[in-house]
Amino acid sequence: MTGYYDYVLGLIPVALIGVTASLTLVGLSLTSALPVGAVAAATVMAHAMFVRNPVADGAPERRPFDGDAGERSAGGGSSAGTAD
Numbered sequence: 852m853t854g855y856y857d858y859v860l861g862l863i864p865v866a867l868i869g870v871t872a873s874l875t876l877v878g879l880s881l882t883s884a885l886p887v888g889a890v891a892a893a894t895v896m897a898h899a900m901f902v903r904n905p906v907a908d909g910a911p912e913r914r915p916f917d918g919d920a921g922e923r924s925a926g927g928g929s930s931a932g933t934a935d
Contacts, residue, residue, distance in 0.1 A: 859899040867892040 871888030875881055899905075 859895060862895050863892050866895050
């Protein structure tokens with residue numbers, strides 16, 4: 852069964868080569884068309900990494916910071932050099 856990331860892996864070279872070849876056939880020089888194709892491929896990769904990021908189903912959720920100091924003193928200072 853093919854998933855989203857299988858399509859992404861196939862679409863990266865298609866975007867790079869396809870956009871570059873299309874722009875070259877239209878009349879743009881290869882030096883100008885190649886960066887445009889690279890941007891198209893980078894857009895596909897960025898979408899896969901940041902928009903539809905791969906997350907495991909059983910991944911633990913991050914707890915928000917609640918400001919609890921833990922075992923530190925309430926004053927927040929260091930206990931070094933203090934006499935009890």
